[in-house]
Amino acid sequence: MPTIDATHAPTLRSWVESANGHRDFPIQNLPLGVFSRGDERPRGGIAIGDMILDLAALAGSGLVEGAALDAARAASADSLNPLLALGAGPRAALRRRVSALLTEGGAEQAGAGRSEVEPLLVPMAEATLHLPARIGDYTDFYVGIHHATNIGTLFRPDNPLLPNYKHVPIGYHGRASTVRPSGAPVIRPQGQTKAPDAEAPSFGPIKRLDYELELGVWMGTGNALGQPIPIGEALDHVAGLTLLNDWSARDVQAWEYQPLGPFLSKNFLTTVSPWLVTMEALAPFRIAQPPRPEGDPRPLPYLWDEADQAGGALSLELEVFLSTAKMRAAGIAPVRLSHGPAANMYWTVAQMVAHHASNGCEMNTGDLLGTGTISGPDDGTQGSLMEITRSGRQPITLPTGETRTFLEDGDELALAGRFVTDGAVSIGFGGCTGTVQG
């Protein structure tokens, strides 16, 4: 398990001034991504304030050695897969070295003048951010129990939470080819739908376009086919987390999802924040998984690990913001649609991984797992419009007087996440946004 060390010290400041007090990327974070500038080839980088440390340049700088150099070299390709495949050791060594090089007064202590490190920095404003990894397979879970209950109530009022929910970390396979980094346009898909009172289905632009607030899990090291991952080792296979928006066409979903689950209602786009917050960075924010409510079944042994229960939840605040074209034109700030803790997950990340591999399913470096929508039990905490508007029956009203049941063309939707805990400097993911195009 990653430990809290000097790289997390709240007193740590960077000579990269924009990092100090930065909402997402203070020196305590150091998330990994892939960037390019102009026609340059994409390569790995680390976010620090409003700058990116170029890992390909770092690998060639002579400023790193040993495991950290191995990691920087592996991060010089156009995806982080080679780095993620190295596992936690080299990734942590790189973190420690980069932290030292970027610390105020630390570059010199680390045997490198700040003047040697500064040329390795690229302004984030000049960079294009890519997907951090080449995704093998993408799986979406359903661990937000309040979401499952809320949605279940809408689809199956008599039977909201199915009998398997508290025993099985329910998940299904998603589409890897349509995962995009923050900022990718949300092209309103066409689809086959049938209103409950319609005689026959029809095909055209979908009407009930929704978002889903999720976390994404990037797999570091995989397992061989036929070799399950024990729950006690599950987090060793995880590289880090991201924000994830599972855009959804609710009208398509309602018509297509029986009996094999969501398909075209979900696979037209999935947006992730391009920065991978490493397991090392989020170590201070790991908290105990909330105890299961009285009467809930104890998970089967393959899903149960005391250490995971002790530190498997996250002290992480999640938010969703909406701004319409009209709001932006009028200079009105985005409206917050929801706000809640990520602790509303019934299953931990380790339980998701252990369950996924429990039948010997081969997991690979760069695989992406979504948590499923993270909602709370109360109004203001739900992670989708489907829940907020009660399937479109209760529109919300915006400051412009506009109303919304689902997303309309021109709407910009942004997810945000912020790790917060006493005694640690808060860190975040950066943006995870998309604007709807008709």
Next chain:
Amino acid sequence: MPTIDATHAPTLRSWVESANGHRDFPIQNLPLGVFSRGDERPRGGIAIGDMILDLAALAGSGLVEGAALDAARAASADSLNPLLALGAGPRAALRRRVSALLTEGGAEQAGAGRSEVEPLLVPMAEATLHLPARIGDYTDFYVGIHHATNIGTLFRPDNPLLPNYKHVPIGYHGRASTVRPSGAPVIRPQGQTKAPDAEAPSFGPIKRLDYELELGVWMGTGNALGQPIPIGEALDHVAGLTLLNDWSARDVQAWEYQPLGPFLSKNFLTTVSPWLVTMEALAPFRIAQPPRPEGDPRPLPYLWDEADQAGGALSLELEVFLSTAKMRAAGIAPVRLSHGPAANMYWTVAQMVAHHASNGCEMNTGDLLGTGTISGPDDGTQGSLMEITRSGRQPITLPTGETRTFLEDGDELALAGRFVTDGAVSIGFGGCTGTVQG
């Protein structure tokens, strides 16, 4: 649409003697695959009788030029993706040239002595066959209407075929990482199951291990995100077909599949035949899609194309064989579990592709689509044990006196497919087998 040309002539014979009268690989077939021998690197090949034509060697031989040379060069890598990405033109040019080079008396006519071609042949018995392509995403459909009805009857006796079935080519995302070529061991997975009368679920080796007889579709060229593929162009994006066994854990499936569909019950292994039968090779076997039964709805326009209806089905006989360890020890031939035509598909391959991309979902070279289980309406034609044994209630008896409800350790299951039509030489896929290991 591929046309019937000289490469299909029934009179065509090869100087590779084993090809003439070969069950699967006469000169009229020329399927594509990836092979290696010993420590040599994997590269593309074409099956001819019991030999493989080495496409990397062909590319360097001086015996091909133009588009056929481009294709052979693209097939020199360790996956066929570069070749498949070239589309039908270069693939067909390679087919024509290889056909000429391998035809009895044809090598000389084609300006190349047989003695120049012979060194490019590798005995299949000495080769390891790999997956033909690097799979991006794997999707499984559900187009076998009799299977859907049979399974629906078992899971939902009152509601076997759901209202969307005749309007929507139902499909769901599968797991790309666990697709393997014929011969890969079928490791009996562990899983969480709950018998209907059990108080609580349990975890252990699954008991109801089944197969599913399917066809696989290899995508050639893809589409850009947000750009649907019109049905009239859908087959231009398809490279060819394969046999596919969607191994299934029925006890896991029954407990996990609501509400998001099959997951661990399906993703522990999918086996494909390693030879890709090209759209060019199967041109003589394209037949009219059977008319929809009276009263069935006409598909929406995005799924309807007259040319597809005229030639969208296949004259293809499918079979499944089982042999137990005891049968093999006693020298007893495998028992045929099912036999039926592939025309039992309610939706065509073109309809599957057009539906998949209708929402703008990005499809890529090397994507794999399964048809779903192809069953007929009658006993002896069902493509899974779930159907044959009525969910285990009606065991089958084997020549050894053994009985089976589902697969047991040591059982070997083999799929076979044979394109048959008047006036054409029959072709096949080669093997698609797996043996269960406990």
